[in-house]
Amino acid sequence: MTIDMKVKKIKNGTVIDHITAGQALNVLKILGITKEYPKTTVTVAMNVPSGKLGFKDIVKVEGRELEAEELDKISLIAPDATINIIRDYEVVEKKTVSLPEILEGVLECDNPNCITHFEAAKSQFIVEEKNPIKLRCVYCERSMDEEGVVKQF
Amino acid sequence: MDFRGRDIISIRDLTREEISFILDRAEEMEKSPPGNVLRGKILACLFYEPSTRTRLSFEAAMKRLGGEVIGFTEAGVSSVAKGESLIDTVRTVEGYSDVIVIRHPREGAARLCAGIADIPVINAGDGSNQHPTQTLLDLYTIRREKNRLDVDVAILGDLKYGRTVHSLAYALGMFNARITLISPRGLEMPREVLSDIKKAGAEIQEVTSLEETLKGIDVLYVTRIQRERFPDMEEYEKVKGAYRLTADMLRDVREGMIILHPLPRVDEISPEVDSTKHARYFHQVKYGVPVRMALLKLILEG
Numbered sequence: 542m543t544i545d546m547k548v549k550k551i552k553n554g555t556v557i558d559h560i561t562a563g564q565a566l567n568v569l570k571i572l573g574i575t576k577e578y579p580k581t582t583v584t585v586a587m588n589v590p591s592g593k594l595g596f597k598d599i600v601k602v603e604g605r606e607l608e609a610e611e612l613d614k615i616s617l618i619a620p621d622a623t624i625n626i627i628r629d630y631e632v633v634e635k636k637t638v639s640l641p642e643i644l645e646g647v648l649e650c651d652n653p654n655c656i657t658h659f660e661a662a663k664s665q666f667i668v669e670e671k672n673p674i675k676l677r678c679v680y681c682e683r684s685m686d687e688e689g690v691v692k693q694f
Numbered sequence: 695m696d697f698r699g700r701d702i703i704s705i706r707d708l709t710r711e712e713i714s715f716i717l718d719r720a721e722e723m724e725k726s727p728p729g730n731v732l733r734g735k736i737l738a739c740l741f742y743e744p745s746t747r748t749r750l751s752f753e754a755a756m757k758r759l760g761g762e763v764i765g766f767t768e769a770g771v772s773s774v775a776k777g778e779s780l781i782d783t784v785r786t787v788e789g790y791s792d793v794i795v796i797r798h799p800r801e802g803a804a805r806l807c808a809g810i811a812d813i814p815v816i817n818a819g820d821g822s823n824q825h826p827t828q829t830l831l832d833l834y835t836i837r838r839e840k841n842r843l844d845v846d847v848a849i850l851g852d853l854k855y856g857r858t859v860h861s862l863a864y865a866l867g868m869f870n871a872r873i874t875l876i877s878p879r880g881l882e883m884p885r886e887v888l889s890d891i892k893k894a895g896a897e898i899q900e901v902t903s904l905e906e907t908l909k910g911i912d913v914l915y916v917t918r919i920q921r922e923r924f925p926d927m928e929e930y931e932k933v934k935g936a937y938r939l940t941a942d943m944l945r946d947v948r949e950g951m952i953i954l955h956p957l958p959r960v961d962e963i964s965p966e967v968d969s970t971k972h973a974r975y976f977h978q979v980k981y982g983v984p985v986r987m988a989l990l991k992l993i994l995e996g
Contacts, residue, residue, distance in 0.1 A: 656805075660779055669911060679802075681805075
């Protein structure tokens with residue numbers, strides 16, 4: 542593919558492909574990859590032509606294999622993302638992200654008066670729409686959109 | 695339809711058929727009360743916020759069916775004042791009672807309690823979120839007075855913070871009502887609530903003039919601007935008294951138009967309206983009892 546000519550292959554790490562176009566930087570945010578992140582090479586490609594999505598973003602993270610919980614978080618803003626785990630330049634595992642119907646504990650409700658902020662209760666959201674994301678707090682019934690989700694990371 | 699052991703937390707949890715079923719049972723309760731069918735049962739009222747009508751009508755409903763009532767009417771007189779969590783309070787109270795009715799200033803409190811208690815929980819208002827028994831009695835009043843729910847209804851007042859209007863509009867949407875919303879600037883119904891109500895099936899429009907709307911409706915539902923929900927008192931001062939319904943304004947309305955209000959009112963309905971044939975808000979208050987009787991019986995006895 543053209544992309545391989547533009548962006549170097551990585552030796553070990555994770556390639557997150559098929560990210561909804563425009564969401565690559567939010568994916569980095571969700572993964573906690575910032576200036577202070579331990580030294581590793583991160584490659585971002587945005588608006589790459591894609592047969593399936595029209596356009597897509599790609600993120601390559603050298604030296605890090607993503608955990609299942611991180612994949613759940615990525616699914617919040619990039620429901621079609623695919624994850625390739627790379628060892629010694631080879632793809633050793635392919636995963637897709639999947640958004641559960643009920644999201645538990647991952648996010649906080651953005652309603653400051655929601656009971657979950659005052660009692661020992663785990664947050665719970667019903668996933669009403671997946672792309673773009675729309676969540677509804679099981680407790681206070683307030684809905685939260687992509688902006689509210691990204692704000693938390 | 696079996697409601698035994700069921701929590702009543704949000705109007706969203708009920709289908710159109712279930713709502714109609716509850717309203718039918720309420721009508722039976724009003725016409726021929728069944729006597730002491732809840733003898734030996736105990737209702738616990740946990741009121742963390744002030745209430746007159748909701749609490750008293752729940753108590754009256756339970757007593758009319760032969761049951762007993764325990765509870766507190768303000769958090770200050772219970773162990774809450776000592777810092778007890780809501781979760782611990784509910785775990786304690788469920789050991790003493792058969793059903794819990796809770797009002798709490800935080801949104802989601804009733805749903806949380808329902809998840810903890812093994813006995814059924816009824817939401818009597820959780821912050822600015824839901825107040826399902828108010829919605830049921832509002833629907834009951836409209837059906838009782840107009841014989842149908844697919845009415846032309848205008849909802850006037852604080853549509854931003856008013857929990858009763860959100861649930862009422864949503865429920866009326868389920869019954870294909872045509873809804874007109876009128877509110878002072880800044881107190882419009884939140885966009886997301888509006889889109890939910892449209893999804894529920896309502897034909898809905900927003901206007902600013904009450905006078906124009908009055909002529910073409912069957913039901914006018916008036917609400918108070920809720921001082922206690924304003925984060926900023928300056929904002930409250932700007933909008934308080936923004937509208938006031940007077941008897942003069944009722945000259946050209948439909949013959950059978952009815953005016954409802956969840957009460958308490960401040961100055962949004964002038965007292966001279968009370969004696970017009972359109973005023974039904976005190977009937978509405980009374981209907982709270984058969985509706986809550988029906989719910990308590992359905993939940994505790996089937």
